[in-house]
Amino acid sequence: MSPEKLARMANQIATFFHSKPHDEAVTGVAEHINNFWEPRMRAQLFDMLANDNEKFDPLVREAESRIRAVN
Amino acid sequence: MRLIQETDFGTPASRSEKTVTLTIDGFEVTVPEGTSVMRASAEAGIKVPKLCATDMVDAFGSCRLCLVEIEGRNGTPSSCTTPVADGMVVHTQTGKLKDIRRGVMELYISDHPLDCLTCAANGDCELQDMAGAVGLRDVRYGYEGDNHVTARQSDQPNMRWMPKDESNPYFTYDPSKCIVCSRCVRACEEVQGTFALTIEGRGFDSRVSPGMHEDFLASECVSCGACVQACPTATLTEKSIIEIGQPEHSVVTTCAYCGVGCSFKAEMRGEELVRMMPYKDGKANRGHSCVKGRFAYGYANHKDRILNPMIRETIDQPWREVSWEEAMSFTATRMRGLQETYGKDSIGVITSSRCTNEETFLVQKLARAVFRNNNTDTCARVCHSPTGYGLGQAFGTSAGTQDFDSVEHTDVVIVIGANPTDGHPVFGSRLKKRLREGAKLIVIDPRRIDLVRSPHIAAAHHLPLKPGTNVAVLTSLAHVIVTEGLMDEAFIRERCDWDEFQDYAEFVADPRHSPEETEAITGVPAKELRAAARLFATGGNGAVYYGLGITEHSQGSTAVMALANLAMMTGNIGRNGVGVNPLRGQNNVQGSCDMGSFPHELPGYRHVKLPEVRAIFESLWGVEIDSEPGLRIPNMLDAAVDGTFKGIYIQGEDILQSDPDTHHVSAGLAAMECVIVHDLFLNETANYAHVFLPGSTFLEKDGTFTNAERRINRVRKVMSPKNGYADWEVTQLLANAMGANWNYTHPSQVMDEIAATTPSFAGVTYDLLEEKGSVQWPCNEAHPEGSPIMHVDGFVRGKGKFIVTEYVATDERTGPRFPLLLTTGRILSQYNVGAQTRRTANVAWHDEDRLEIHPHDAEQRGIRDGDYVRLASRAGETSLRALITDRVAPGVVYTTFHHPGTQANVITTDYSDWATNCPEYKVTAVQVTPSNGPTEWQVEYEEQARQARRILQAEPAE
Ligand code: SF4
Ligand code: SF4
Ligand code: SF4
Ligand code: FES
Numbered sequence A: 001m002s003p004e005k006l007a008r009m010a011n012q013i014a015t016f017f018h019s020k021p022h023d024e025a026v027t028g029v030a031e032h033i034n035n036f037w038e039p040r041m042r043a044q045l046f047d048m049l050a051n052d053n054e055k056f057d058p059l060v061r062e063a064e065s066r067i068r069a070v071n
Numbered sequence B: 001m002r003l004i005q006e007t008d009f010g011t012p013a014s015r016s017e018k019t020v021t022l023t024i025d026g027f028e029v030t031v032p033e034g035t036s037v038m039r040a041s042a043e044a045g046i047k048v049p050k051l052c053a054t055d056m057v058d059a060f061g062s063c064r065l066c067l068v069e070i071e072g073r074n075g076t077p078s079s080c081t082t083p084v085a086d087g088m089v090v091h092t093q094t095g096k097l098k099d100i101r102r103g104v105m106e107l108y109i110s111d112h113p114l115d116c117l118t119c120a121a122n123g124d125c126e127l128q129d130m131a132g133a134v135g136l137r138d139v140r141y142g143y144e145g146d147n148h149v150t151a152r153q154s155d156q157p158n159m160r161w162m163p164k165d166e167s168n169p170y171f172t173y174d175p176s177k178c179i180v181c182s183r184c185v186r187a188c189e190e191v192q193g194t195f196a197l198t199i200e201g202r203g204f205d206s207r208v209s210p211g212m213h214e215d216f217l218a219s220e221c222v223s224c225g226a227c228v229q230a231c232p233t234a235t236l237t238e239k240s241i242i243e244i245g246q247p248e249h250s251v252v253t254t255c256a257y258c259g260v261g262c263s264f265k266a267e268m269r270g271e272e273l274v275r276m277m278p279y280k281d282g283k284a285n286r287g288h289s290c291v292k293g294r295f296a297y298g299y300a301n302h303k304d305r306i307l308n309p310m311i312r313e314t315i316d317q318p319w320r321e322v323s324w325e326e327a328m329s330f331t332a333t334r335m336r337g338l339q340e341t342y343g344k345d346s347i348g349v350i351t352s353s354r355c356t357n358e359e360t361f362l363v364q365k366l367a368r369a370v371f372r373n374n375n376t377d378t379c380a381r382v383c384h385s386p387t388g389y390g391l392g393q394a395f396g397t398s399a400g401t402q403d404f405d406s407v408e409h410t411d412v413v414i415v416i417g418a419n420p421t422d423g424h425p426v427f428g429s430r431l432k433k434r435l436r437e438g439a440k441l442i443v444i445d446p447r448r449i450d451l452v453r454s455p456h457i458a459a460a461h462h463l464p465l466k467p468g469t470n471v472a473v474l475t476s477l478a479h480v481i482v483t484e485g486l487m488d489e490a491f492i493r494e495r496c497d498w499d500e501f502q503d504y505a506e507f508v509a510d511p512r513h514s515p516e517e518t519e520a521i522t523g524v525p526a527k528e529l530r531a532a533a534r535l536f537a538t539g540g541n542g543a544v545y546y547g548l549g550i551t552e553h554s555q556g557s558t559a560v561m562a563l564a565n566l567a568m569m570t571g572n573i574g575r576n577g578v579g580v581n582p583l584r585g586q587n588n589v590q591g592s593c594d595m596g597s598f599p600h601e602l603p604g605y606r607h608v609k610l611p612e613v614r615a616i617f618e619s620l621w622g623v624e625i626d627s628e629p630g631l632r633i634p635n636m637l638d639a640a641v642d643g644t645f646k647g648i649y650i651q652g653e654d655i656l657q658s659d660p661d662t663h664h665v666s667a668g669l670a671a672m673e674c675v676i677v678h679d680l681f682l683n684e685t686a687n688y689a690h691v692f693l694p695g696s697t698f699l700e701k702d703g704t705f706t707n708a709e710r711r712i713n714r715v716r717k718v719m720s721p722k723n724g725y726a727d728w729e730v731t732q733l734l735a736n737a738m739g740a741n742w743n744y745t746h747p748s749q750v751m752d753e754i755a756a757t758t759p760s761f762a763g764v765t766y767d768l769l770e771e772k773g774s775v776q777w778p779c780n781e782a783h784p785e786g787s788p789i790m791h792v793d794g795f796v797r798g799k800g801k802f803i804v805t806e807y808v809a810t811d812e813r814t815g816p817r818f819p820l821l822l823t824t825g826r827i828l829s830q831y832n833v834g835a836q837t838r839r840t841a842n843v844a845w846h847d848e849d850r851l852e853i854h855p856h857d858a859e860q861r862g863i864r865d866g867d868y869v870r871l872a873s874r875a876g877e878t879s880l881r882a883l884i885t886d887r888v889a890p891g892v893v894y895t896t897f898h899h900p901g902t903q904a905n906v907i908t909t910d911y912s913d914w915a916t917n918c919p920e921y922k923v924t925a926v927q928v929t930p931s932n933g934p935t936e937w938q939v940e941y942e943e944q945a946r947q948a949r950r951i952l953q954a955e956p957a958e
Helices: A003-017 A022-036 A039-051 A058-066 B037-043 B095-110 B126-133 B183-192 B226-230 B239-244 B291-295 B324-342 B357-371 B385-394 B404-409 B425-436 B470-483 B489-495 B498-509 B515-522 B526-538 B556-569 B589-594 B611-621 B633-642 B662-670 B727-737 B747-757 B766-772 B855-860 B936-948
Strands: B019-024 B027-032 B089-091 B171-173 B197-200 B207-210 B236-238 B249-254 B263-269 B272-278 B347-351 B376-378 B412-416 B440-444 B461-463 B542-546 B579-582 B647-651 B674-679 B691-694 B703-706 B711-715 B774-776 B820-825 B850-853 B868-872 B877-884 B892-896 B924-930
Touching: A003 A022, A003 A039, A003 A058, A022 A058, A039 A058, A039 B633, B019 B037, B027 B037, B095 B126, B171 B239, B183 B197, B183 B226, B183 B425, B226 B236, B236 B239, B239 B272, B249 B711, B272 B291, B291 B425, B324 B347, B324 B647, B324 B674, B324 B691, B324 B727, B347 B357, B357 B376, B357 B589, B357 B611, B357 B647, B357 B703, B357 B727, B357 B747, B385 B556, B385 B579, B404 B425, B412 B425, B412 B526, B440 B526, B461 B526, B470 B498, B470 B515, B470 B526, B470 B556, B489 B498, B489 B556, B515 B526, B542 B556, B556 B579, B589 B703, B611 B747, B633 B662, B647 B727, B674 B727, B703 B747, B711 B766, B766 B774, B850 B855, B850 B868, B855 B877, B877 B936
Parallel strands: B019 B089, B347 B376, B347 B647, B412 B440, B412 B542, B440 B461, B542 B579, B647 B674, B674 B691, B820 B892, B850 B877
Antiparallel strands: B019 B027, B171 B236, B197 B207, B249 B263, B263 B272, B703 B711, B711 B774, B820 B924, B850 B892, B868 B877, B868 B924
């Protein structure tokens, strides 16, 4: 999918969780992505976080380590 | 098989719990207080002659045929208007009564044509029956005097005579046969709530008239059929009865249009459907219907219906008709080939919200057990996926909390983002009935929907918010309730997580959520909003009904949570008359979600990551189930454009027409190598398909639909599938062609499999449905007869969860290029993308989509009513004709999406709900300019579609 669209989707999720306490928010973002994003989407996300990470809300960046790896 | 004849008790049932005992013709009868003598007699099996009474409407007492004698009372009171009393002694048949009744009948018959033998109602006419019942043997008066029967009289035109009105496509009105019993007028008022009919004139001059002496089609009539059903004579008669004759057997089934899920008797002659009659015992509709379910079934026989499988190598070729065997082996080889080349995750399915639970279950099983991935999604993605997510988070179940009967106990109703009188008409009528009884209404909608002001109904408050600001308005309502201390603290303490509520209360109490602050964003006057909040919190039983105007937003899931918050803080959960009620679009949206159509969850809303859930299916199906979530529809299309998703089996959906951003959908479809469309017609998506598998209609198969109140209703086969197979059989053929070894011989076996694997369905069997008519899930050991109302003693998830709902403006904003906001909806006579309703006489009411625009915006642009306009967004442009109206606010335009030529989704963008990817249909920034006809895209599209629909003529046999 287009990088802009993927980033927008991730950031929208982060936006929702911003109103939660910080740690809960980071976990919330990671869990949401783990629960609903197919591996191809997560792979693209990791890829973009590695190369283009200023596109993302800080919460998404922080959530990275809690997002399930794609094998 | 026989014709189901439901008893007409003459007057509606009394709801009183107190009973009264009386004697009728020597039999002792006990009935609820308030019952009429007529109904009490009928319950005892005694039929008192009657003409103007029927149990769908209140008694009127005009025909004087139902007279009885009551010991100790003078005269001969009419039994339909006389309530029972303890110890009453009633005689229904005495010499005096017989004489009066014969006299009454003689007068009726003397002004009625005597063409019984050739009359369409012959055999189903109450006037005929009553003439027989009272023993009428001769009529002393002829037609020489004043009458309504003959067109001419003594060589002069008879001024009292009126010609037939055949303007309605589905029924006729023949005034010469009318006995002026006013049953039709009362049905239109009391049952339908449209008030389209009146009795014109007085005494002998009186006649039934639609509107102000108009014909039916031109009047306010919405063609629900209630008056036709109520009419005791042939005056109002279905045209199909006139054409075919009286039915000889009937079968109870469920409407396949909207999420109300009305029960009907399909009345048949052999395998020919004569008419659909609403079924009184249907618990969703209680004997009522709308024009779609009652009349719009003609598509089943439409000439466009495809009856043979077809294939083609590439989509630029014409279609080739082939045998089922060839179609299946072609398809299976292609799909398996794709998996070999591009990996097992390169193919998937889309289940249908129009097909049965059993069919949907099999399609997702095809993905999970045969494709061996979780690439399954359903069109509920594009409508109610936020409902599933939002209510799941707040309450623990992904479904509405009430049954439809609950509305009868509601005191304050919020209708938000829904237009029940058009989208869910039978529920709309039931709601209107309650409103006429005095319940208060709050409408939150950018558009002034009909409910805001209609005969005998006026909304207490209409909050005309700017599209896209639902969450701001709902949070503001909560702000008022919390800051003014109107919440139900006892309920919250007992039923919800108190700490979470504290956090939440702190959040909403912030002055930035006050109506005075949000007014600038939402456009809703603060005073109105405050008043609405107070009314909802303090007005008694409060219920929320909502539709796609809530879910189809980038904050759709958040808005659903906000509704749950409102209901919990006011204590409006867990009993009759309250609750949070999604109005589902298509007939089986609820069912398709329940059946595990979503890529992340197995049937019963259980995530695929849970090993204990996978184990249940793995042991039954003998395969390993993938633990990773699959692709959602928009993600499938993205992956297709990226080249990693190559094949799809789409059952009963037209994603090209119904999904947003048409250009993106067509690019995705065009990039695939095997698109299988399984449908009744060559729909728009089929322009991109390689395989077309003909589908069957709901009349041609057995199964179940689950409506918006979680009610599992039976669908029953009344004729053989014209295409050869029911849809579940087609899926089974495909699965088996791909190596599965499925051996279902009846959908009941699929239901048994659902029950065996899904706790909320554990108790459901076809036998139970046969016995109870229908049940509402959860139906299991704890609720053996189902659950009309949920969360009665506590929330399914334990404690109700308050979730902070911060308003975030959508990225879709107006600006100088696109200064207006477009929102979309539907109208009564058409359904969804219109594939079915456009192929019926319903086009009489809506033959094109129009763009509603406020006079102010129209004038600025030099647009006149009826002009062609160009509607453009950043995604694309289309053209359609304008309809100038102040129903929409300045700055907002509105259209429906029932006609493919309009291509409204060329305009909508790929923005979507943050949690579920449900597209943001309800807000698109657009510009409207005058134009002189279809856009280039529309012309090109027409041509492409024409090319893609070519079917090769079969070669003559040797
Ligand atoms: S069809 Fe329905 S709306 Fe029309 S007149 Fe009859 S009852 Fe009224
Ligand atoms: S049209 Fe039928 S229901 Fe209406 S008043 Fe005449 S006879 Fe009665
Ligand atoms: S309200 Fe819905 S279910 Fe009922 S008849 Fe109309 S379309 Fe069918
Ligand atoms: S049926 Fe009672 S007065 Fe007509």
